[in-house]
Amino acid sequence: MISLKKIKKEFIIGNQVVRAIKEVDLEIKQGDYLAIMGTSGSGKSTLLNILGCLDVPTQGSYEIEGNNVVDLDDNQLSQIRGSQIGFVFQAYNLLPDLTVLENIKLPLIYQKNRRDEDDAEAIRLAHLVGLKGRLDHKPNELSGGQQQRVAIARALINNPVLILADEPTGNLDTQTEAEILDLFEELNAMGKTIVVVTHEDEVGERAKRVIVMRDGLIQSEKDNNHE
């Protein structure tokens, strides 16, 4: 349902062409839990940006649910990001002035058929990620792990096709990291498709499938057997 074919991405820096992604083919099926690993400069961040429709490839095709997103304009890409993809960032990226509930509802205001008057879904998700009783708190009143839970609930609010997490546990201690990864596993078990970009092996271990990027190519791909 998500497929990248012969994706290439080149940047021109000065008068030099940098080939961030030389050629990548990738299929992500519904219910998948994929970890993209690699050192910095391997092209994993560029791949994440393309997956998140924050950037378009120089060549190749990228289809989400059968729609090719390569030829879309800025507004259409915004629309896809808002409706099909849920982002989870390393630094949580919550708005400090908004309450937990308002942060969770934030993506709704950019949707065509806005449903942000309805708190029920946001409350349900807050409970799902374990934020019962903290809906009126401001982000600075929460721990790092709780803030990341808010971000995950926010990523889920539009019922996206894909949850894209960029180093989601990079700022967390080991204990909290494990809790967040448990949450991802639960969500995956509910059928959510998750892609995690990380350079930590422990995080990669928890995914169903790991690909390792190197020099703009997929170096290796393996399935974790959790059985």
Added chain:
Amino acid sequence: MNSILYTVKLSLRSLYLHKMRTALTVLGIVFGVCSVITMLAVGKGASADTQKMIADMGSLNIIIDSVKKANTENKSKGPQVYGITNADFQRIEETIPEVKKLVKQRSYRNNVYYNDISIETQVIATESSYFTINSVDLVKGRLLNNIDNEMRMKVCVITESLAELLFPYQDPLSEQIKFQDVNYQVIGVISNSAETNSSPYTAYICFETAFASYGNKSVEGNSTNNTVEQVDISQLILQMPNLEAVLSASAKIEYLMEKFHPEKDYDIKVPIKLLEQAKASQRMFNIVLGAIAGISLLVGGIGIMNIMLATVSERTREIGLRRALGAQRIDIISQFMTEATVLSLVGGLIGVALGIILPFFISFFLKVETITSISSMLVAFIISGFIGILFGSYPAIKSASLNPIDALRD
């Protein structure tokens, strides 16, 4: 519509959360709007004052005053001769037949006596129509009439203030006052004149009576330092039937007076012309005020732009996040535009409030008339809104042009 309300609500909250920053940003607009309203109020008050003063002189009147020239002071013993003569009066009467009323007056400044009380008084010798041209309120008794004048009756009308001083206990109507060795029966009391240049202590006598008693010479000043002046007519007022007549007559009078008085010992006032001059200078005044107020609003707008630009770079990450969460460029633009507009409208609102209060203080402490008009408030408020949109647009567009990837990485 809903989403606009939502953005307004959000921006109001963001402004509230950054009170200090908001207050400092808004200050420029507040003072701009406040100064626009206050300046217009002061300007309007001043012009209303002048216009009222001119209107009091009578818009269909032409006033000719005799003027003592400083350099005509003669060292010889003879009296100082100057001003409008009886010949002038006759010439004017003949040249301008359309005149509705022609009133001459001779004014003196000297003491009047009642028993042992003496008060320095302005004594105006004039005709009955003087009272119709300078509409006066009769308090008691009657005014001078034509018969008094023709019969050279020794009667007078005095102002209320003078009556109070001379006759604190008596009924003035049964008393006589003495002015330059002639006794005058008080026949009427009028309220003090609204005319700004006339003294509250004024007595009115008949022109012909005065002429018969004193001729055209008068002693001015006190007993130790006085001069003898020879003036036929101190002031001549012409009331014209309409505006065109005022203009044509004033030209004729100017020509006549200039011809016979090369030393210019007279002054012609045409209130309607003064009114036009006052209006023209008011326009000029308004343009200058408007320019100053405009500059202060501009400075306020630049302050808003400055803060909005700072806000944009401060909130790059937020912009990146919102873009990642599905916001289109237009959403980001409208968010920052709304913030800038709300900011300047809040400033405008406070400015209007101050602009209503400040003129009261100015009126109270500086004793200057001010008129605050609703239209000036509206104009100032609307301009402040435009300033917000205008100066908010560049930061807003700048914010939206950020690449979401770069903005997120910031």
